[in-house]
Amino acid sequence: MSYVQEVLEQVKKRNPGEVEFHQAVEEVLHSLEPVIEKHPEYAKVGLIERFVEPERVVMFRVPWVDDSGKVQVNRGFRVQFNSAIGPYKGGLRFHPSVYLGIIKFLGFEQILKNSLTGLPIGGGKGGSDFDPKGKSDEEVMRFCQSFMTELYRHIGQDLDVPAGDIGVGAREIGYLFGQYKRIKNQYEAGVLTGKGLTYGGSLARKEATGFGLIYFVREMLAAHGMDFKDKTVVISGAGNVAIYACQKVQEYGAKVIAMCDSSGYIVDEEGIKLDTIKQIKEVERKRIKEYVKYHPNAQYFEGQQGIWSLKCDIALPCATQNDINLESAKKLVETGVKAIGEGANMPCTNEAIEYFLKNNVLVAPAKAANAGGVATSALEMSQNSMRLSWTFEEVNQKLDEIMVNIFKSSQAAAKEYGMEGNYVAGANIAGFLKVADAMMAHGIV
Known part of the structure; x- marks a missing residue:
């Protein structure tokens, strides 16, 4: 049994019943195998065992x-x-x-x-x-x-x-x-982020995760000779991430035809009217089915999984974990999907990601693609520490630069470890190496 497999078995044994945790650890550790081969010193000091605890x-x-x-x-x-x-x-x-x-x-x-x-x-x-x-x-x-x-x-x-x-x-x-x-x-303004603008919050924080997702996917598409213009997009979710991802892809010339919440999904072949979604979700706090009252040509369907049967070029799961399973992944590939942008945390099962990669579908992994929210939270902390506020444009520009850098580091790490184009592994490796270096420097703590 390999070192990675031993650690994984230990995690499952010590954390019984925590299936989402097992899934997250398994996905990361398997992509780190070539790193551990190159750095046997990590195993000697129990670094991976400490990393998962x-x-x-x-x-x-x-x-x-x-x-x-x-x-x-x-x-x-x-x-x-x-x-x-x-x-x-x-x-x-x-x-x-x-x-x-x-x-x-x-x-x-x-x-x-x-x-x-x-x-x-x-x-x-x-x-x-x-x-x-x-x-x-x-x-x-x-x-x-x-x-x-x-x-x-x-x-x-x-x-x-x-x-x-x-x-x-x-x-x-x-x-x-x-x-x-x-x-x-x-x-102590810096103790919480996502605050209101009147008491230390940052402009662009609400939009940050959705915008950041699209900036990352934009870079990924460009690296493979594509862009958003005239593409058909399906988005799961109707919260902050989904709403602002929808806004940004529409700005880039794509057509969003479907969105959903926990009760069901709407399809508008003419293109989702985002102002209506914002009114229903951000102001009235109602269910997404209200959309068809405003736009009778749209359709509403109960349940969520059917959204992944729709034909689209780009799928953006922005709802919750394990939103796209293997069955949904097969349907998306069958209808010709070209790219997946994970806006939620771990929205695709490990089997779904494996299937996408095998079928040459580009995958923007959550830990890279939805990092825009926490990046802007850190920018909010910086503003709090300096007792100042940046403009929306300043924050948005910094966010864009951060997402471009995340893409480049994921791309470079994948290439260095012989997995070019696999941004899932690239993001895991790039993120891990920085933390691992710091842990090595701190000793066994």
Whole structure:
């Protein structure tokens, strides 16, 4: 059994039932095999064993009172995975599916994603099984205040900097920051990112993950003699990432024909009207099926998987993990898809990615392609530290440069290790090497 396989078996044995974490580790470790062959010293100091083990896991009770006066109890998490190159950095996810395995997979991915940005940030992630959907503002506030009353002791601008993720937007970040400030009795702006513009937030942060995804895919297409102009695009999701990825591809001349949320998907062959999606999702907080009321020529279908049966040139999974399985991958290849841009975290199963690569479909992997959000969060931290604000154009330009650099480093690493054009392996290797060098320098800690 190879060294990598031994570590993988150990991970599965020590973390039973955490299937998403197993999947994330397996995908990364297999692509690192040629690196470990070239650097046997990593095995001698147990570097890979340390790399897959979080430095710290915090799990806590979150009691809160709903509008009817009933006490509810949720579970909170913060996984501080790796601080070799900087303070822990990663979002908070509020969703009923959240459990330790999901947070560990996200934290593990975050190490490599943050490393790829070139900025000094380590990897972490957190969240709760609380569902903000259907809750009043007052209930969300009470939950966030209770959550932060425990979390505050584990975070800080030089220690661990959370941000938003699924279920955690501007409203939730505001309540979390207010409670942190109240407890600490100091204005520590850099402790959270994704803040409102009036209290230390950054312009372009909301757009950053979606825009960054498209900047990366643009570079990948260009490297293979293609671009977005007149291409047909399908996007899963209807949150921040999906909305702003849609906006940017439309600016580049592509036609987006479908989007979805957790209940179903819409198809508009004339092209998705983004203003309507923004109204439904960002203002009214309703389901995507409302779209057909505004545009009767569009169609709505229950369920999500059918979206990947649609004929398209480029597929952008921007919803959640394991959105595209092997069956969906086969359908996409059959209909002639040319490129996949992973906007969500691990939205394709390992089998799906393998199938795409075997069939010469370009894959922009999540840990590289959706790093724009955390990159702009780090830019927000910089602005907070310097007590200044950059313009939208300044932030967007820096974001574009960061995504171009991420693509170049993924491309170069893939080429160096004999896997030219495989940006999945390239991103894993490029992200890992920086963290590995820092871990070697720090000794066995």
